[in-house]
Amino acid sequence: MILDGLGNPWYRGDVGIKDEMIKKIGDIKEGAKRAIDAEGMIVCPGFIDMHSHSDFALLLNPKAESKILQGVTTEVIGNCGASAAPIKDKTIDLLKDYTNPMLGFLKDCLDWDWRGFGEYLAKLKKGIAVNVAPLAGQGTIRIAVMGFDKRDPKEKELAEMKELLKAAMEEGAFGLSTGLIYPPGCFSQTEELIELAGVIKDYEGIYFSHIRGESNTLIPALKEAITIGEKAGVSVEISHHKAAGKANWGKVKETLRIIEEARERGLDVTSDQYPYTATSTGLSALLPDWVHEGGVKRLVGRLRDPQTRRRIRKDMEGDRLIYWNPLKATEWSNIMISAVGTERNRELEGKSIEEIAKLWDKDSFDVLFDLLIEEESNVRMVFFRMSEDDVITVMRHPTTMIGSDGAAISREGPLSKGKPHPRSYGTFPRILGKYVREEKVLTLEDAVRKMTFLPAQKLKLRDRGVLKQEYKADIVVFDPEKVKDRATYTYPHQQPEGILYVLVNGEIAVEEGKYVGKTAGKVLTPLSVGALTPT
Numbered sequence: 001m002i003l004d005g006l007g008n009p010w011y012r013g014d015v016g017i018k019d020e021m022i023k024k025i026g027d028i029k030e031g032a033k034r035a036i037d038a039e040g041m042i043v044c045p046g047f048i049d050m051h052s053h054s055d056f057a058l059l060l061n062p063k064a065e066s067k068i069l070q071g072v073t074t075e076v077i078g079n080c081g082a083s084a085a086p087i088k089d090k091t092i093d094l095l096k097d098y099t100n101p102m103l104g105f106l107k108d109c110l111d112w113d114w115r116g117f118g119e120y121l122a123k124l125k126k127g128i129a130v131n132v133a134p135l136a137g138q139g140t141i142r143i144a145v146m147g148f149d150k151r152d153p154k155e156k157e158l159a160e161m162k163e164l165l166k167a168a169m170e171e172g173a174f175g176l177s178t179g180l181i182y183p184p185g186c187f188s189q190t191e192e193l194i195e196l197a198g199v200i201k202d203y204e205g206i207y208f209s210h211i212r213g214e215s216n217t218l219i220p221a222l223k224e225a226i227t228i229g230e231k232a233g234v235s236v237e238i239s240h241h242k243a244a245g246k247a248n249w250g251k252v253k254e255t256l257r258i259i260e261e262a263r264e265r266g267l268d269v270t271s272d273q274y275p276y277t278a279t280s281t282g283l284s285a286l287l288p289d290w291v292h293e294g295g296v297k298r299l300v301g302r303l304r305d306p307q308t309r310r311r312i313r314k315d316m317e318g319d320r321l322i323y324w325n326p327l328k329a330t331e332w333s334n335i336m337i338s339a340v341g342t343e344r345n346r347e348l349e350g351k352s353i354e355e356i357a358k359l360w361d362k363d364s365f366d367v368l369f370d371l372l373i374e375e376e377s378n379v380r381m382v383f384f385r386m387s388e389d390d391v392i393t394v395m396r397h398p399t400t401m402i403g404s405d406g407a408a409i410s411r412e413g414p415l416s417k418g419k420p421h422p423r424s425y426g427t428f429p430r431i432l433g434k435y436v437r438e439e440k441v442l443t444l445e446d447a448v449r450k451m452t453f454l455p456a457q458k459l460k461l462r463d464r465g466v467l468k469q470e471y472k473a474d475i476v477v478f479d480p481e482k483v484k485d486r487a488t489y490t491y492p493h494q495q496p497e498g499i500l501y502v503l504v505n506g507e508i509a510v511e512e513g514k515y516v517g518k519t520a521g522k523v524l525t526p527l528s529v530g531a532l533t534p535t
């Protein structure tokens with residue numbers, strides 16, 4: 001049963017592949033070197049993970065098991081402002097500290113021998129299991145030029161940031177990402193971001209944004225992203241669309257309306273989503289922005305000072321923060337520590353802050369501050385803060401695509417740490433199992449469209465995302481009766497069921513549900529590179 005990815009009903013047929021291309025579709029009579037019997041199965045384009053954080057993971061483990069086993073054949077990396085490049089020597093230590101909790105505590109495992117965006121991509125080109133579409137991270141660029149300074153850039157600094165971004169675009173970035181709840185993104189004003197987005201316009205780049213808050217500040221944050229797109233004249237992708245914190249549940253109806261209105265005005269704005277009600281990020285994201293000024297060492301210093309601790313606490317109990325939505329103390333039970341950097345707090349993984357407070361006989365704020373001090377901020381959390389109704393409302397919208405927001409991880413080695421969010425293993429099968437087969441939130445055709453053609457269209461991948469002759473053979477074969485996610489918050493390292501074959505660029509990467517070790521993925525090149533002569 002062939003699903004073309006465009007949303008059409010399935011039809012019966014054979015798919016003929018030669019080298020890395022789909023060469024023929026229909027009733028194929030001639031023999032083949034290798035045939036896969038897919039009777040009763042769905043055959044569709046490989047899934048495109050619109051929001052991934054595998055930037056470091058792929059360097060350490062190019063096999064990307066947790067992604068390839070769920071049918072992902074292309075990942076968009078460099079999201080939320082955090083890309084692996086460009087790097088400047090003078091600020092490399094700040095970048096290591098910054099990316100460490102965001103990208104999986106991997107700083108000591110990497111050799112850090114790249115600097116420019118192209119140098120980083122060259123490392124990926126040595127072999128990866130999935131294709132990647134890389135973004136340049138605004139946080140990474142700002143750290144390179146200004147470190148963690150909480151101020152506007154000087155004219156010279158802005159020019160330098162634009163130069164770095166231009167170089168990244170020349171070297172193959174698909175666009176610019178921001179993470180405006182994280183430092184240093186949160187130190188950047190809208191004007192600075194419009195200036196940067198102006199650079200990617202010349203390359204038909206896309207502005208991807210983890211907007212300036214998804215709880216109390218959700219609506220103005222979304223409007224800011226749209227303003228940036230409209231003023232700079234670039235297409236916008238809203239990352240991991242959601243309304244976080246009980247007080248904000250239901251606001252997704254308004255965010256979807258705002259997106260529709262912007263589209264009516266002519267702005268190409270779309271969004272992506274992961275199908276879970278919990279978020280996951282570094283624990284330090286709970287702290288007010290000023291605590292992050294100067295970098296991680298300064299942050300830990302502030303947490304050690306009793307007077308500053310009182311000030312942080314007072315700020316957190318107010319309601320002006322962009323990440324934390326303080327429903328007063330009740331939220332502490334919803335925050336689970338998912339991974340810590342050192343061995344000594346390993347037993348805390350899987351426990352909520354409320355539980356740890358009882359265990360340590362401390363107030364929850366003190367648990368938060370002391371844990372960040374002990375682990376030098378290397379702590380990740382899973383935060384249960386969305387409503388299922390909102391997840392479904394966003395999912396049903398025709399402009400929503402799917403993105404895991406997770407890195408490619410594995411059961412063993414440096415990428416196996418802690419209890420990572422199950423989305424790294426389960427996102428795509430969960431859509432097909434829970435939301436298509438079991439709950440009928442989406443039709444199968446529409447779900448596959450959101451995972452294939454829709455993101456390919458956004459990324460301008462003109463030869464992927466559709467099952468069609470002369471397209472690249474990125475293909476998934478799955479059992480529509482059995483497909484489902486198995487990863488949970490308690491046991492995340494579980495591969496899904498029902499994803500039988502995955503082909504990347506015509507090579508079989510997954511066979512009968514087992515990864516066979518191929519690294520046929522490519523670093524994809526944006527259409528604009530080499531095709532445009534930017535001014």
Ligand SMILES: [Zn+2]
Binds near residue numbers: 210
């Ligand atoms: Zn994000």
